[in-house]
Amino acid sequence: MAIALCILAASLAQAVPSSAALAGTPAWEAVVVESPVACAIDPAGQVVVADSSGEVVSLSARDGSVRWRVAAAGDEALIEPAGIAVEAGGTLLVSDARARRIFRLAKDGTRVGVLEAQSPIAIPGVVAVDPSPSGGGRIAIVDRADGGVHIVLPSGQSFGRLPAELFNVDGAVCVPTAVAFRPNGELIVSAAEQDRVFVIDLGTGADNAHRTASWGGRGPFPGLFRGPSGVAAAGEWVFTADTFNHRICRQDAKGQGRLAYGQHAIRPRDGNGAVHYPRAVSVTESVQRGDSTGPLAVVCEPFERRVQAFVPGFGSEPADMRLELPNLDGVQSHFGGAAALGGDRLALHDPESGTVVIFDMLGGTPRHVSNMSASGAKPHETGRIDALWMDDRGRRVLLADGGLRRLALWELTERPKEIIFEPFMAKLVKTRPYDRLETGPNCMVVALARGVGGEVLALAQPGPHLVRLDPSLRTVESLPIALPDTTAQPTGLAVGSDGRVAVLLDRPAMLCFFERTEKAWQPRGVLPLKELRDARSVASLEGGEWLVTDSAGDQVVWIGSGGIIRRVGTRGVADGQLWLPSAAVGDSQGRAIVVDSGNHRAQRFGAAGEWEMTFSLGRTYTRARSADEVLKVKRRTPSPTSAAPLPQGKGGEQ
Amino acid sequence: MNWHARWMLPAAVLAAAVMAAPSAPTQKAEEWGSVISNDGSWRVQWRVMMGTKQLSLPEVRKRFTIELRIESLLEPKRPVRAVLVDAQMPDHVHGMNVAPTILMLEGGGAASEGMLFHMSGRWEVDVDIDDGETIERAQWDIGMY
Numbered sequence: 001m002a003i004a005l006c007i008l009a010a011s012l013a014q015a016v017p018s019s020a021a022l023a024g025t026p027a028w029e030a031v032v033v034e035s036p037v038a039c040a041i042d043p044a045g046q047v048v049v050a051d052s053s054g055e056v057v058s059l060s061a062r063d064g065s066v067r068w069r070v071a072a073a074g075d076e077a078l079i080e081p082a083g084i085a086v087e088a089g090g091t092l093l094v095s096d097a098r099a100r101r102i103f104r105l106a107k108d109g110t111r112v113g114v115l116e117a118q119s120p121i122a123i124p125g126v127v128a129v130d131p132s133p134s135g136g137g138r139i140a141i142v143d144r145a146d147g148g149v150h151i152v153l154p155s156g157q158s159f160g161r162l163p164a165e166l167f168n169v170d171g172a173v174c175v176p177t178a179v180a181f182r183p184n185g186e187l188i189v190s191a192a193e194q195d196r197v198f199v200i201d202l203g204t205g206a207d208n209a210h211r212t213a214s215w216g217g218r219g220p221f222p223g224l225f226r227g228p229s230g231v232a233a234a235g236e237w238v239f240t241a242d243t244f245n246h247r248i249c250r251q252d253a254k255g256q257g258r259l260a261y262g263q264h265a266i267r268p269r270d271g272n273g274a275v276h277y278p279r280a281v282s283v284t285e286s287v288q289r290g291d292s293t294g295p296l297a298v299v300c301e302p303f304e305r306r307v308q309a310f311v312p313g314f315g316s317e318p319a320d321m322r323l324e325l326p327n328l329d330g331v332q333s334h335f336g337g338a339a340a341l342g343g344d345r346l347a348l349h350d351p352e353s354g355t356v357v358i359f360d361m362l363g364g365t366p367r368h369v370s371n372m373s374a375s376g377a378k379p380h381e382t383g384r385i386d387a388l389w390m391d392d393r394g395r396r397v398l399l400a401d402g403g404l405r406r407l408a409l410w411e412l413t414e415r416p417k418e419i420i421f422e423p424f425m426a427k428l429v430k431t432r433p434y435d436r437l438e439t440g441p442n443c444m445v446v447a448l449a450r451g452v453g454g455e456v457l458a459l460a461q462p463g464p465h466l467v468r469l470d471p472s473l474r475t476v477e478s479l480p481i482a483l484p485d486t487t488a489q490p491t492g493l494a495v496g497s498d499g500r501v502a503v504l505l506d507r508p509a510m511l512c513f514f515e516r517t518e519k520a521w522q523p524r525g526v527l528p529l530k531e532l533r534d535a536r537s538v539a540s541l542e543g544g545e546w547l548v549t550d551s552a553g554d555q556v557v558w559i560g561s562g563g564i565i566r567r568v569g570t571r572g573v574a575d576g577q578l579w580l581p582s583a584a585v586g587d588s589q590g591r592a593i594v595v596d597s598g599n600h601r602a603q604r605f606g607a608a609g610e611w612e613m614t615f616s617l618g619r620t621y622t623r624a625r626s627a628d629e630v631l632k633v634k635r636r637t638p639s640p641t642s643a644a645p646l647p648q649g650k651g652g653e654q
Numbered sequence: 655m656n657w658h659a660r661w662m663l664p665a666a667v668l669a670a671a672v673m674a675a676p677s678a679p680t681q682k683a684e685e686w687g688s689v690i691s692n693d694g695s696w697r698v699q700w701r702v703m704m705g706t707k708q709l710s711l712p713e714v715r716k717r718f719t720i721e722l723r724i725e726s727l728l729e730p731k732r733p734v735r736a737v738l739v740d741a742q743m744p745d746h747v748h749g750m751n752v753a754p755t756i757l758m759l760e761g762g763g764a765a766s767e768g769m770l771f772h773m774s775g776r777w778e779v780d781v782d783i784d785d786g787e788t789i790e791r792a793q794w795d796i797g798m799y
Contacts, residue, residue: 423744430692430693
């Protein structure tokens with residue numbers, strides 16, 4: 001009987017192909033890039049990757065080995081590559097969001113020119129080239145400044161800007177994020193914030209372009225997305241990098257089909273088919289891979305500093321195919337790039353659920369006591385949180401929501417006598433749309449800080465402007481500030497104990513100080529931070545010190561008047577190590593609470609930089625763990641990636 | 655829904671069952687309920703209407719209207735530019751299955767027509783008042799038990 005069952009099971013297994021075989025078998029992975037945000041496949045056998053840290057990297061389509069790199073150098077250096085595409089002749093188009101240009105590179109990476117687009121593109125983002133015979137190699141470019149989609153010919157002549165109405169769904173405005181062309185010349189557009197994908201027939205001009213299909217909505221089920229930030233097309237299929245669902249979706253041009261590939265990475269650094277926050281995807285039906293040719297899909301995962309390749313399936317999936325859910329062991333939380341500390345309460349952002357989580361910090365270990373908001377578009381829901389603010393009593397929390405382009409002020413109840421999880425601790429007080437902040441069109445708030453007398457200080461782009469808001473979110477004043485002439489972007493804001501305002505620029509990193517005089521914000525000096533690679537947040541500490549996170553450098557630094565005085569963190573997953581830290585706040589004792597986003601956790605360091613604890617929504621660890629312990633890897637010999645030496649400390653798991 | 659949200663939902667429901675029951679406001683027929691908005695800028699009076707008849711509470715699975723009188727408590731007074739009315743069940747993490755129609759009335763009033771509470775339990779009514787600068791929320795609970 002048992003033998004018969006085994007035979008039956010074996011025959012069934014053969015009859016129904018595994019999801020991996022059909023949906024994308026892992027081919028190779030390349031951990032040779034820092035921040036891969038776009039990729040393209042050259043049929044001649046190379047995969048080119050735009051690395052937003054300032055490089056274009058060519059990988060062999062066969063095994064992912066590096067063929068060449070174009071690094072940042074010279075007057076026309078790449079600063080922040082944001083998009084990449086292969087033209088018919090094999091030349092590469094590389095858009096640079098900071099240089100604000102679109103470069104042409106030869107197959108070997110040498111610079112051959114610049115695309116002089118006639119269209120007014122402020123911040124070029126994702127680019128795509130039409131491969132259809134009738135398309136004439138036209139180029140689609142997303143303008144990051146306003147989400148406009150521009151079509152230009154290879155000569156730079158404008159084909160037009162697609163009307164924004166094409167991307168309205170049920171009265172809601174969708175903002176394009178990524179583009180790709182289908183083989184027949186139709187344009188695929190994704191709107192990551194609104195979780196939708198569009199198919200556009202460009203017709204004979206942008207003015208008569210029309211939408212042929214649109215699908216999406218927020219959710220985990222097939223046909224729904226959570227942040228579709230990249231698209232690709234091959235054969236009859238549309239591929240979508242579904243970032244917060246951690247998968248690549250494959251559907252036809254009507255949105256039909258429910259196949260996805262890539263398995264959600266459960267632990268940081270999971271690979272070999274596990275996908276973690278995919279940002280971009282490129283797919284081809286035929287590429288030279290050594291001695292053979294065949295289909296290939298390439299996925300960019302900046303969260304893992306990795307590019308993975310899959311051999312995709314182009315056949316029809318069987319009707320009964322189901323995606324297997326992974327074992328959730330080990331996942332505690334997902335923390336985004338925002339944090340705020342007020343009184344005894346800490347607010348952190350979970351980008352996957354759109355929730356802001358509240359910790360009570362008064363006891364020895366942080367205790368998760370409430371959640372506020374969730375993903376959605378209603379007044380009490382959130383899109384993408386860029387910054388958090390909390391008043392000094394920990395009663396009011398302000399969310400800078402870049403997805404819905406508004407500020408949202410919440411209020412928490414008083415601290416109860418007994419600390420328990422209280423789901424209804426928070427209520428929405430009010431919201432204020434960004435377009436009412438009087439800073440100009442396309443306003444985005446990039447950072448928040450506590451001002452004087454309970455005021456909110458907001459750093460808004462473009463400008464930038466410093467906006468003072470009273471505790472009821474009404475404008476006290478809005479004034480521009482003068483930053484050094486650099487391509488660096490402002491990413492952080494803090495008010496020091498001496499009343500100085502510090503604005504943090506990312507790369508080259510520097511702190512710019514301002515003081516409010518009668519009429520304006522007067523510059524009061526610049527502190528260069530050349531040792532930091534990508535400064536992400538700044539917080540003020542007692543005694544005139546500042547706390548700055550260096551995301552790309554995987555470190556947090558304490559800064560005094562003369563520069564860096566202390567640093568913590570090396571790249572890794574062991575306790576005390578960091579992976580893409582996104583924010584840090586300092587408490588009244590000079591300790592640093594660091595949002596270790598890339599490791600799905602937060603860590604606290606003492607005033608002298610010593611590691612104290614790791615915590616998340618689940619457990620808190622006060623005994624430092626090795627990398628293998630964190631990843632639950634069992635080895636006979638220690639892993640070379642283990643932290644050494646480990647911080648010494650007593651304690652354990654709580 | 656990620657895993658911790660999945661676990662938190664039963665906890666939220668349990669906590670809500672303990673805490674929410676006594677919080678429903680009382681309102682007699684022919685009277686208006688009253689609430690101050692969450693930042694103290696507005697006084698909102700409300701009543702439940704079904705057709706021309708005023709009810710102390712809506713009836714489950716029957717359409718009703720919420721009529722509103724909105725008064726600015728700030729000096730100088732702020733105008734009401736727009737009003738959004740919605741309802742949700744926080745314990746169950748969902749809202750209504752319908753989208754009400756909002757009518758702006760003379761003298762700072764509004765009516766939200768086509769409201770529907772499709773199940774019993776604690777409903778939270780949310781009124782978001784837009785004065786052209788900020789959009790402030792007033793909210794109250796209606797217990798449908």
